[in-house]
Amino acid sequence: MIRTIESTPYTDQKPGTSGLRKKVRVFQQPNYAENFIQSVFDAIADKDGATLVIGGDGRFLNREVIQVAIRIAAANGFGRVLVGRGGLLSTPAASHLIRKRSALGGLVLSASHNPGGPDEDFGIKYNVANGGPAPEKVTDAIHARTLTIDRWLTVEGGDIDLDTLGEVTVGDMTVEIVDPVADYAALMETLFDFAAIRAAGLTMAFDAMSAITGPYATEILENRLGFAPGTVRNGTPLPDFGGHHPDPNLVHAHALYETMMGPDAPDFGAASDGDGDRNLIIGRGRFVTPSDSLAMLAANAHLAPGYRDGLKGIARSMPTSAAADRVAAKLGIPAFETPTGWKFFGNLLDAGMATICGEESAGTGSDHVREKDGLWAVLLWLNILAATGKSVDAIARDHWATYGRNYYARHDYEGVESERADALMADLRGRLAMLPGTAIGDLTIETADDFAYHDPTDGSVSRNQGVRILFAGGSRVVFRLSGTGTSGATLRVYLERYEAARIDEDTGAMLADIVAAADEVAGIVRHTGRTEPDVVT
Numbered sequence: 449m450i451r452t453i454e455s456t457p458y459t460d461q462k463p464g465t466s467g468l469r470k471k472v473r474v475f476q477q478p479n480y481a482e483n484f485i486q487s488v489f490d491a492i493a494d495k496d497g498a499t500l501v502i503g504g505d506g507r508f509l510n511r512e513v514i515q516v517a518i519r520i521a522a523a524n525g526f527g528r529v530l531v532g533r534g535g536l537l538s539t540p541a542a543s544h545l546i547r548k549r550s551a552l553g554g555l556v557l558s559a560s561h562n563p564g565g566p567d568e569d570f571g572i573k574y575n576v577a578n579g580g581p582a583p584e585k586v587t588d589a590i591h592a593r594t595l596t597i598d599r600w601l602t603v604e605g606g607d608i609d610l611d612t613l614g615e616v617t618v619g620d621m622t623v624e625i626v627d628p629v630a631d632y633a634a635l636m637e638t639l640f641d642f643a644a645i646r647a648a649g650l651t652m653a654f655d656a657m658s659a660i661t662g663p664y665a666t667e668i669l670e671n672r673l674g675f676a677p678g679t680v681r682n683g684t685p686l687p688d689f690g691g692h693h694p695d696p697n698l699v700h701a702h703a704l705y706e707t708m709m710g711p712d713a714p715d716f717g718a719a720s721d722g723d724g725d726r727n728l729i730i731g732r733g734r735f736v737t738p739s740d741s742l743a744m745l746a747a748n749a750h751l752a753p754g755y756r757d758g759l760k761g762i763a764r765s766m767p768t769s770a771a772a773d774r775v776a777a778k779l780g781i782p783a784f785e786t787p788t789g790w791k792f793f794g795n796l797l798d799a800g801m802a803t804i805c806g807e808e809s810a811g812t813g814s815d816h817v818r819e820k821d822g823l824w825a826v827l828l829w830l831n832i833l834a835a836t837g838k839s840v841d842a843i844a845r846d847h848w849a850t851y852g853r854n855y856y857a858r859h860d861y862e863g864v865e866s867e868r869a870d871a872l873m874a875d876l877r878g879r880l881a882m883l884p885g886t887a888i889g890d891l892t893i894e895t896a897d898d899f900a901y902h903d904p905t906d907g908s909v910s911r912n913q914g915v916r917i918l919f920a921g922g923s924r925v926v927f928r929l930s931g932t933g934t935s936g937a938t939l940r941v942y943l944e945r946y947e948a949a950r951i952d953e954d955t956g957a958m959l960a961d962i963v964a965a966a967d968e969v970a971g972i973v974r975h976t977g978r979t980e981p982d983v984v985t
Contacts, residue, residue: 450523450619452599455479461487461594465589465716465789467573469559472509474939475570479600480817481513485555486600487593488574491586494552497527501546501575503537503628504557505660505723506685507564511535513572515607517555522619523601526633535610536659536685538724540813540821541632542780543579546815548631552577558660558723559902561695565688565760580794580818582920584910629667634897636668636824638814639754640831647675648834651714655704655728658690659683661720664823673830689722694811696721696728697985698735709733716840718831720822726810727822729829731840737985739769739856742806744847745828747775749804751835752828754816763793763797766914767898767926767942768808769854778851787901787913788928795905808858808942810985848951854944855958859981860930861972863941869929869937872975876915876927883917888965891919899926908972917969922946924968 453674461468461484467485475481489495504510514535521529530549531537537545539556546554559571572591574582574913581593582590603619615624652675662683665924669675680753681704682690690894693700695728696719708717708730717730729736736744749755762776777781784802786792790811797815806812812958832843884895899913913929923945930938943962947953974978 449604451604453479453482453602454599455483455597457595457597458483459595462591463573463582465791466560466581467556467571469562469569469571472566472568475509475513478556481516481572481789482600482602483596483597484572485517485520485878486524486599487590488555489520490593490597490681491589492553496525498574499528499530499549500526501537501542501549501551501554503528503532503542503554503555504534504535505532505538506687507521507559507570507689507722507924508566508568508687509570510557510687511680512652513557513570514610518618518623519602519605520600522603522621526621528625529623531610531623533611533613533625534628535541536628536660536663538628538632540725540817540819540824541664543575543633543817543819544576544632545626548577553582555570556723559698560723560919561693561721562723563689563693566633566690568688568698575819578794578798578818581789581791583593583794586739591936598801605752622963625878626657629664632664633668633672636827637672639824640752640827641834642673644834645830648831648837650716650830651676652716652718652830653681653707653714655681655696655701655706655719656681656683656719657692657694657696657701658684658686658720659694659720659724660685661724665720666871668823668827692724694722696726698984699983699985701728702727705730705735715832716727717824718829720826721810724822725813725820727812727825728810728842729825731844734839734844736844737769737808737856738806738810738812739771739808739854740844740847741776741825741829742768742804742812743771743851744843745832746772746804746824747834747847748832748843750826752831755814759803761796761802763796763805765807766901766916767928767940768806769856770946771851771854772806772926774851784904785897787910790818790820792903792910795903800904808856812839817830836851837918851949852946853947853951855953855955856942856944857955857959858985859941859943859963860983861941861976861978862979862982863936864939866937868976869939872939872970873927873929874916876970876973880915883969886969889961891923891961891965893969894918919965925962925969927966927970930942939972941972941981
């Protein structure tokens, strides 16, 4: 029987670039998760008899919210819900399952790379039928509904067994518990030469960070590709990610970095994040930035079976370095610069205008799904290593010798008071017209703007996507506020310097003058009180 539960709106349920993310304690408020899920269902059409995918990264509150979501889905007329066993589905695997099973969409329960646990973060994101994050017109409709909602619907019944494969009935709806790994692993076997990787004799270390990628990496790397048992570290998903921050960068995956810089390092090192859509790539003695990884993967993708026919185009987010643009130019294919957020890539992928996409925040992927995909990037790197017989360091050096090197770093100032961060950006935007021609040390500002994106597929315009300061000679700095945090604001400052011939210098030294210029032009210390970033990647 369908029950109607009266409710009142919460005013803080506007989805960000990756859904609604808040502290667990916020989601535990009466009707909070229920209101948002019902608002999603109220905002979408064609639910009657449709299929819905539900799964998450296993963080604290994952199972409880899945049980609630199943009953709300049944009350709203869905005909079938697919749930990953244990409530688990990586974000790329959820995208693939939505596409493979022709689902109307899916609820992905994750706060991505944010910490998990009773005092940490939780999130709910709605993905549409193409498998990608809901576009702005959908998230705007969801937000509008959260402000007027006065009830949510559910069906009578207790919790179902999420750990046993098979089908059960909830109300008039079928709930199918599926293997979260099998379909995704089968897809990877169609894209990459598993036999060649097995035969290459490579050694590797993979840190799953006690997050969702553990079961996927164990099945694919150890069981199907034959890497030694123990290759996958921290392979069991834990509700609190083992008390660690599941962000695959040099700060939070430092143990892996130490392994790869040590005397007995394996050939290849990699890590993934909370929900499995980001990646960290480290060779023996060589860290590869996400921006460089995108460019190198694009330049060598033809070595993998799934990409032998070439690429249709390469897309990168605006803050990502221009290294991939140089690859696109050599290949004679389009290069697209989009705002941050994978949904912008989805339109290009659906239109057949791009094949490989990437973001500096360690997200890389292709047209096989409509999300970034951490393990996909790892497997393409392994395929390239197997096909070339070269090390990661050799591939990087060869690439820079061909294309030049974009020295690049991102400085994150986390937990800045929102008012201070907003004031910094407002002040900077107010001075953009006056900045061209300004000299800062040896640098001269050539252009300064607030990035606006005109989508070539649907004509939509996204404004205020980040402030760009471009210096004469090709260097630049970008300022933007992140939409992935749950408290305060994160100011992200992106620093880039292009060198055609000086390809083996220290990144910090090469960017020192741009770091100084960034503070002078934006007044970071003056506005935030911070004298140095919290995280450098």
